Amino acid sequence: MIRIEALTVAYGDKLVLDRFSLELPGEGITALSGPSGCGKTSLLRVLAGLQKPQGGRITGLPAHPAILFQENRLLPWRTVGEQITDVLPPARRDELPRWLALAELEGEQDRFPSQLSGGMQRRLALARALALGGGIYLLDEPFTGVDPARQARLMTAIRALNVPTLLINHEPSAVRLADAVVPLDGPPLTRLP
Amino acid sequence: MTPSTTSPDGARRALRALTALLFWLLVWHLAAGVLDWRMGGRGNELLLPYPLTVLTSLLELAATASFWQTVALSLLRILAGLAAGTLLGVLLAAATSASRWAHRLLSPAIQVVRATPVASFIMLVLLWVYTGRVPTVIAALMVLPVIWANVSRGIGETDPQLLELARAYRFGRWKTLRLVYLPGALPYFTAGLTTAVGLAWKSGVAAEVLCQPRFAIGTQVFKARNTLETPQLFAWTITVILLSLLLEGALTAAIGRLGRRRGG
Numbered sequence: 001m002i003r004i005e006a007l008t009v010a011y012g013d014k015l016v017l018d019r020f021s022l023e024l025p026g027e028g029i030t031a032l033s034g035p036s037g038c039g040k041t042s043l044l045r046v047l048a049g050l051q052k053p054q055g056g057r058i059t060g061l062p063a064h065p066a067i068l069f070q071e072n073r074l075l076p077w078r079t080v081g082e083q084i085t086d087v088l089p090p091a092r093r094d095e096l097p098r099w100l101a102l103a104e105l106e107g108e109q110d111r112f113p114s115q116l117s118g119g120m121q122r123r124l125a126l127a128r129a130l131a132l133g134g135g136i137y138l139l140d141e142p143f144t145g146v147d148p149a150r151q152a153r154l155m156t157a158i159r160a161l162n163v164p165t166l167l168i169n170h171e172p173s174a175v176r177l178a179d180a181v182v183p184l185d186g187p188p189l190t191r192l193p
Numbered sequence: 194m195t196p197s198t199t200s201p202d203g204a205r206r207a208l209r210a211l212t213a214l215l216f217w218l219l220v221w222h223l224a225a226g227v228l229d230w231r232m233g234g235r236g237n238e239l240l241l242p243y244p245l246t247v248l249t250s251l252l253e254l255a256a257t258a259s260f261w262q263t264v265a266l267s268l269l270r271i272l273a274g275l276a277a278g279t280l281l282g283v284l285l286a287a288a289t290s291a292s293r294w295a296h297r298l299l300s301p302a303i304q305v306v307r308a309t310p311v312a313s314f315i316m317l318v319l320l321w322v323y324t325g326r327v328p329t330v331i332a333a334l335m336v337l338p339v340i341w342a343n344v345s346r347g348i349g350e351t352d353p354q355l356l357e358l359a360r361a362y363r364f365g366r367w368k369t370l371r372l373v374y375l376p377g378a379l380p381y382f383t384a385g386l387t388t389a390v391g392l393a394w395k396s397g398v399a400a401e402v403l404c405q406p407r408f409a410i411g412t413q414v415f416k417a418r419n420t421l422e423t424p425q426l427f428a429w430t431i432t433v434i435l436l437s438l439l440l441e442g443a444l445t446a447a448i449g450r451l452g453r454r455r456g457g
Contacts, residue, residue, distance in 0.1 A: 050360070068355070077379075086372060
């Protein structure tokens with residue numbers, strides 16, 4: 001169980017998380033749903049260790065989270081294959097075909113991000129985050145531009161990795177496939193146990 | 194892009210360049226003709242020779258072994274200066290971008306190098322190093338600030354989202370430098386390098402003129418001026434321009450290949 005207690009995050013005067021508390025399952029796929037701008041991305045960034053909260057604490061969070069950012073953040077000068085092998089340690093480089101297959105990008109490994117469609121770029125960014133691995137996946141809008149049939153196949157693939165996953169998604173089709181859904185209010189997020 | 198679309202574009206570009214060249218050759222020829230007429234056929238060879246006279250002089254020079262020896266040694270000196278200045282510029286840009294202290298210490302020194310007149314540098318360096326090495330040192334000193342400024346700007350403008358990605362994905366310093374900083378700074382580096390090629394030639398040949406090494410284009414320019422061999426002076430100058438353009442063309446081609454490698 002991941003326990004978030006009295007978490008406070010502010011950007012200047014703007015409170016995004018106001019003593020926000022929540023308990024999340026430490027396994028399976030949990031979807032966080034809520035209105036745009038309610039603080040979901042900030043919560044994910046805090047969990048990923050990219051943002052220091054002004055207050056509160058988090059316990060039970062697995063080490064080395066792997067985050068998928070809301071933006072693809074692909075390196076424009078690296079090929080599809082390189083984007084994935086860049087995050088793999090040398091001993092795991094032979095896993096490339098597996099991650100390409102997961103993202104349904106077989107045969108595209110020598111192309112550059114600028115040569116891919118928006119949906120393909122998103123699948124590549126997702127495959128890269130999953131390939132990075134870690135104790136937990138934090139996925140911010142992983143299915144932007146991905147059709148519902150592919151979303152379902154990707155959710156099955158993510159579940160098969162057996163790594164606890166927190167995802168933010170606006171697509172109801174993907175949210176329905178999660179093991180648990182946590183509705184959030186805000187902004188600011190003020191949910192208390 | 195397919196060859197069928199590239200070839201007509203290339204041909205059109207070449208035709209435009211050729212037209213411009215012919216236009217300026219015609220202007221030159223007319224100017225030389227006017228001067229010839231004003232001086233009653235006495236003296237245009239001294240002040241402004243006809244393009245054909247210069248071409249003849251260039252061909253005569255090119256038929257000698259010493260011309261090629263001179264060109265090769267000047268090219269070697271300038272290339273060495275360009276390479277040294279580029280390497281130092283990149284290293285200093287990395288240092289001043291990575292450390293605030295390095296920036297405080299080195300930036301004023303590099304600004305001073307940039308602002309110092311090339312003639313002052315030539316005279317000073319002439320006191321410090323062997324005559325044959327002065328053009329190399331001068332070319333390096335002129336190139337260094339340009340490369341430093343461009344690469345520093347490139348590093349400074351690295352996409353912060355990619356830097357955050359590198360941190361989140363545990364890239365480490367070397368990997369971040371190799372995968373994020375260097376490719377991001379590449380367009381700035383190449384722009385700086387294109388400018389630096391011209392600067393290296395100008396300053397290197399100026400240093401050769403003032404310090405007179407054996408087998409140097411600058412030395413030949415100086416001799417031609419002293420003996421009032423104006424067509425030869427023009428021929429050597431055209432040689433420098435051609436070499437500079439060739440080097441710049443080679444670099445542009447290399448940059449083009451890198452651009453294709455980036456999928457651009």
